[in-house]
Amino acid sequence: MQTTFTLPTRGPGLYEFTREIRAWTAGQGDGLLTLFIRHTSASLLVMENADPEVRTDMTAFFHRLVPPTTDPAMSYLTHTYEGPDDMPAHIKSALMPVSLSIPVEKGVPRLGTWQGIYVVEHRNAPQNRQVAAYFGN
Template sequence: MQAEFTVTTRGQALYEITDQIVGWVQDSGRSQGLLTLFLQHTSCSLLIQENADPEVQGDLLAYLCLLVPPASDPSMAYLRHTYEGPDDMPAHIKAALLPVSLSIPVTGGRPALGIWQGIYLFEHRDAPHSRRVIAHLV
């Protein structure tokens, strides 16, 4: 069973997609299996992260921006791929550091997430984008 989800982003941030994914798994009627999520892009990532405190997402974004600053930062002067904007190559670096796919067991008709876990698309570009996530359940 497979589906495609579109996530509209508004710039760099974490976008929770847990409810969409859980709803699709529940609608599948499968009580157990393995859910694979795959992102069809090279400048964003997928994460399982805490969803109880929004400060966690803000801290993750702030840390990653310190770790990989925009191409306009003097520390990034070595970058050559800059024609798509100062956020493009740093977005590719961030996506190389974080996963673009997730595998989650399904038990009891739901993804087996912990109580504080949520599924997030982590947008690394500044501008809004329409992102595609492929969900596959076996």
């Protein structure tokens, strides 16, 4: 079974879509869920979903780790065709997962109590991100 989720983003941040995943796998039995984001400037992540400050802190950390090309420390980067966040978004995507494998038991993703599934947006402008999903047993 496979599908593609289209997830709108509003700029840098973590966008949870655990609820959509749970609805899609409900009643499907046991197996392995594979997710793959079809972009080079966004990532996937399993992260805590209880405290919204975790999402804020993760976004701030990656912005500080890889700032836009307008930052003097990043002046050596030349790939800026789509703006100062272009190459930094690709670097962040290279540092984070673009695919996830999650076990499913009796149609329920076997996430921990505080775990959620997120698209991590690395671009400044709103995007529609596509995540390919495959479930098999």
